[in-house]
Amino acid sequence: MEVKIGDPTLIKRYINGDERALAILINRHNQRISSFIYSKVNDRGITEDIFQDTFIKVIRTLKKGTYSEEGKFLPWVMRIAHNLIIDHFRKNRRMPMYQGSDSFNIFSVMGDDQLNAESQIIKDQIDSDLTNLIDELPADQRDVLIMRIYKDMSFKEISENTGVSINTALGRMRYALINLRKIISENDIVLTN
Amino acid sequence: MEKIYSKEQRQFELVEAKQETVQFLLNFSKSLEIIEAKGIQFEAMLN
Structure with missing residues (x-):
């Protein structure tokens, strides 16, 4: 029978230097966090970027010993991801990028000065x-x-x-x-x- | 009046970060060392 080690135990182990505990944590929550990010940004590449940035923050916080939310690891990581998603959209609002879809194409309302x-x-x-x-x-x-x-x-x-x-x-x-x-x-x- | 939801509904899709992203994070974790000196924390990359 497989014994599932709880998140708080894994975090303790990781803080004490067991790198394998982090691998278990990441793999355990990978799908939930990635799917959450993907549901907001709808782009696989951006999802990977935000996922990576989220865990970089997680690793830094844990290594610095400033993590204090024992027992609530996933909601904490989700909140970091959520904040990074907001940052991503804020950054993009300053540099808007338009992507055409089947129903709307930006070039149908934009023209150039050249004669056809x-x-x-x-x-x-x-x-x-x-x-x-x-x-x-x-x-x-x-x-x-x-x-x-x-x-x-x-x-x-x-x-x-x-x-x-x-x-x-x-x-x-x-x-x-x-x-x-x-x-x-x-x-x-x-x-x- | 009856509402018409003609707009395409986005399906909730399950995705996973690539294994190379996970590997990058594990390597990042291994190389990151926090050094504390006189109450100030420093980050050091041991690469």
């Missing part, structure tokens, strides 16, 4: 249509428009580059835009995304 493939194709199409339209403009107006819009030059720089006055450059820009709008409306071109 369809919008990108439409944008490219508009850009190329606009380039073709600009090619239809008279050369002097086209040059001013390209320098202003695509090369981002000021009207002062444009006037210096083309050898005309600022007012002439402004006038050419104005006519360029008017003519572009005219071509667009005459040909029923839609340039929106």
Whole structure:
């Protein structure tokens, strides 16, 4: 017949230097403590970590001789585990980690600033249509428009580059835009995304 | 009104810490030595 040695006896033996007593204690309560931790954190890896930290505290307390709850070993260990679980959740609240599940995926409510493939194709199409339209403009107006819009030059720089006055450059820009709008409306071109 | 518990209920699962975790704890225990000097306790790892 197997004689079961009680927790208080094992703790006494362990404090007196019998390391095997600790092995019995850990193996005896392993499943209950691990299952308790797992029921709260729902992750095997974190369960192992908290289980380990719990017993490190237990070992330190017993070796220092500050353990005083004789006969109530398991509830004491459970309370240590419980406190460590709370610490774990507190730490995670500062650094939240989102894990998607079948019913909710964080990426369905989060997006990036990039256009999706369809919008990108439409944008490219508009850009190329606009380039073709600009090619239809008279050369002097086209040059001013390209320098202003695509090369981002000021009207002062444009006037210096083309050898005309600022007012002439402004006038050419104005006519360029008017003519572009005219071509667009005459040909029923839609340039929106 | 009747309550609908459509949310998946988590089953209570029995788990055990791995044997290597247990072994680590036993080794930790063996190597930990508490030294007391003038009423102050010191931890020493005998590795």
